[in-house]
Amino acid sequence: MLDRQVMVRYIVKRLALLTITLLGVLTLTFFVSHVVPGDPARLAAGVRARPEQVEALRTRLGLDRPLWQQYGHYIAGVVRGDLGESIRTRRPVSADLAEYFPATVELTAFAMILCLLIGIPLGIVSAVKRESVIDHVSRVASTAAVSMPTFWLGLLLQLLFFRWLQILPATGRLGFYLSPPAHATGLYVLDSLFSGNWTALGDSLVHLILPATALAASSMAVITRMTRSSLLEILSLDYVRTARSKGLAEKVVILKHALRNALLPSLTVIGLQVGVLLAGAVLIEVVFSWPGIGLYAVQSITFVDFQAILGVTLITAIVYSGVNLIVDVLYGVIDPRIHY
Amino acid sequence: MKAFWEKLGRWIAVRPLAAAGAATLLAILLLALLAPVLPLQDPQSVNMHDKLLPPSAAHPMGTDDLGRDILSRVVNGARTSLLVSVVVVACASVFGMGVGLTAGYFGGMADELMMRTTDIFLAFPGLILAMAVAVVLGPGVVPTIVALSIVWWPWYARLARSEALMHKQADFVEAARATGVPTWRILRSHILPNSLSPLIVQATLDMGYAILTTASLSFIGLGVQEPTAEWGAMLNIGRKYLLSAWWFITFPGLAIFITVLAINLAGDGLRDYLDPRTRKRGA
Numbered sequence: 001m002l003d004r005q006v007m008v009r010y011i012v013k014r015l016a017l018l019t020i021t022l023l024g025v026l027t028l029t030f031f032v033s034h035v036v037p038g039d040p041a042r043l044a045a046g047v048r049a050r051p052e053q054v055e056a057l058r059t060r061l062g063l064d065r066p067l068w069q070q071y072g073h074y075i076a077g078v079v080r081g082d083l084g085e086s087i088r089t090r091r092p093v094s095a096d097l098a099e100y101f102p103a104t105v106e107l108t109a110f111a112m113i114l115c116l117l118i119g120i121p122l123g124i125v126s127a128v129k130r131e132s133v134i135d136h137v138s139r140v141a142s143t144a145a146v147s148m149p150t151f152w153l154g155l156l157l158q159l160l161f162f163r164w165l166q167i168l169p170a171t172g173r174l175g176f177y178l179s180p181p182a183h184a185t186g187l188y189v190l191d192s193l194f195s196g197n198w199t200a201l202g203d204s205l206v207h208l209i210l211p212a213t214a215l216a217a218s219s220m221a222v223i224t225r226m227t228r229s230s231l232l233e234i235l236s237l238d239y240v241r242t243a244r245s246k247g248l249a250e251k252v253v254i255l256k257h258a259l260r261n262a263l264l265p266s267l268t269v270i271g272l273q274v275g276v277l278l279a280g281a282v283l284i285e286v287v288f289s290w291p292g293i294g295l296y297a298v299q300s301i302t303f304v305d306f307q308a309i310l311g312v313t314l315i316t317a318i319v320y321s322g323v324n325l326i327v328d329v330l331y332g333v334i335d336p337r338i339h340y
Numbered sequence: 341m342k343a344f345w346e347k348l349g350r351w352i353a354v355r356p357l358a359a360a361g362a363a364t365l366l367a368i369l370l371l372a373l374l375a376p377v378l379p380l381q382d383p384q385s386v387n388m389h390d391k392l393l394p395p396s397a398a399h400p401m402g403t404d405d406l407g408r409d410i411l412s413r414v415v416n417g418a419r420t421s422l423l424v425s426v427v428v429v430a431c432a433s434v435f436g437m438g439v440g441l442t443a444g445y446f447g448g449m450a451d452e453l454m455m456r457t458t459d460i461f462l463a464f465p466g467l468i469l470a471m472a473v474a475v476v477l478g479p480g481v482v483p484t485i486v487a488l489s490i491v492w493w494p495w496y497a498r499l500a501r502s503e504a505l506m507h508k509q510a511d512f513v514e515a516a517r518a519t520g521v522p523t524w525r526i527l528r529s530h531i532l533p534n535s536l537s538p539l540i541v542q543a544t545l546d547m548g549y550a551i552l553t554t555a556s557l558s559f560i561g562l563g564v565q566e567p568t569a570e571w572g573a574m575l576n577i578g579r580k581y582l583l584s585a586w587w588f589i590t591f592p593g594l595a596i597f598i599t600v601l602a603i604n605l606a607g608d609g610l611r612d613y614l615d616p617r618t619r620k621r622g623a
Contacts, residue, residue, distance in 0.1 A: 283559060
């Protein structure tokens with residue numbers, strides 16, 4: 001009971017800190033969007049606008065008011081979910097984000113699943129069979145994976161599997177001959193599952209293979225290395241030796257005794273990898289024409305569409321901070337030694 | 341001198357991968373420095389008759405969409421990438437170290453302020469923040485350097501802070517304080533030198549990330565742009581010819597991969613050398 005109170009107090013404290021951080025994030029994006037780029041009204045109106053149009057827009061956007069009033073207006077707007085208007089799509093940025101975000105979630109979630117399903121077992125095998133062929137191969141592969149530009153790996157995969165072997169699609173979320181499944185979550189895999197649309201399910205999974213693999217590679221390498229090194233450290237501890245010497249099967253020692261403790265440090269790393277995946281998704285979405293917020297941001301770059309880019313920046317920062325908060329709380333749930 | 345060679349030989353024998361990384365990196369540095377005097381074609385000379393030619397004796401890496409020699413542009417691209425990454429890491433580490441050491445040493449409000457400020461910067465995935473800043477600052481080498489430095493300094497500040505916290509309680513620092521050594525001299529001659537080696541390792545490994553991020557920015561059309569030879573920008577154009585000209589994306593990407601790999605291998609070796617504790621970890 002006491003523990004739960006302590007935990008709740010910790011979470012409240014972390015949420016308060018997170019609020020301060022996010023307020024700082026907003027201040028930073030406000031600074032970037034309102035102070036630095038010279039004349040936002042000019043930019044928002046576009047290159048071809050006449051001076052009186054620019055002035056009208058300046059009044060409409062409240063840019064003629066003092067800076068502190070604009071700041072208050074901006075924060076109040078964001079809190080209400082108003083992220084401004086995109087000058088490219090002529091729609092509210094929040095509406096655009098709602099449309100593009102599910103595709104990014106689907107891509108990063110699949111990449112993360114790949115990372116965990118392959119990275120952790122590979123790390124375990126590398127640690128248990130240290131200096132074996134598997135260990136060496138996985139070490140070489142992970143050094144290569146962290147040194148490779150994500151987007152280049154994506155291009156190479158397209159070249160190999162689309163251009164030469166012709167077995168996997170290179171772009172988009174679905175074949176052009178299919179219509180998207182009935183909208184529920186915006187994640188095609190889930191939506192087609194819910195509506196029993198097996199053709200769409202298969203096709204959207206096939207379309208995920210290449211982009212998710214390219215996106216996952218470097219994070220998978222980091223998770224493999226982390227699992228390996230922390231499991232190695234745990235396996236040399238006294239309690240593991242005790243478990244072994246009382247005759248427990250090696251499998252039990254590793255999976256039940258050692259692994260649980262070894263995975264703890266990996267948890268923090270996994271949380272940080274969410275940020276890496278979100279950033280990588282921007283590049284992968286460009287390579288694979290994947291209609292997520294990364295592609296949306298990059299398409300906005302050509303139009304110097306600040307509001308759109310800042311919207312993407314803001315939403316990634318919020319998701320990333322939220323995930324790291326959850327990871328820290330989980331850490332305490334899993335490890336009884338940690339007191340807040 | 342003989343002792344030096346013996347030491348070098350032993351190092352190569354113990355850590356062949358780190359040695360290979362360092363040697364490759366040295367070769368790339370030399371290529372980049374000597375690019376203007378090497379017998380290469382002009383990286384900017386456009387020749388529409390020769391566009392998108394596959395690799396041949398005349399163009400070992402083929403030509404791009406404007407008929408420019410890709411080999412020459414890859415070698416010249418090394419100049420851009422190395423310049424940007426060295427300057428970024430230098431700016432970010434010097435600034436971050438100054439802030440971090442001061443905050444860690446003084447503690448209290450200064451420390452709290454620094455931690456909360458870095459919280460804000462670390463709430464963004466690096467590339468995303470760099471992207472937003474780069475959009476504002478516009479294209480070019482200098483804006484790219486500024487954007488990346490803004491993203492990177494908090495990491496050094498955090499690292500330097502933890503080092504300062506560790507060393508400020510040390511006996512020799514207490515002794516210096518007790519004998520009336522001025523604070524800035526304690527920071528400069530006692531705290532800084534003792535905090536340097538983890539920061540150097542971090543900076544070395546960050547060079548690789550800096551190259552990757554620079555290339556990523558120019559790949560999405562920000563940062564360094566045409567006609568400057570830069571690996572990410574070349575890949576950005578090359579991907580439009582993916583189906584017809586495989587060499588266009590292959591070689592610039594390979595250049596990034598080899599350079600970053602060399603830095604990572606050399607950096608790992610440096611870390612093990614400066615911090616013997618990691619040697620037995622086997623990671």
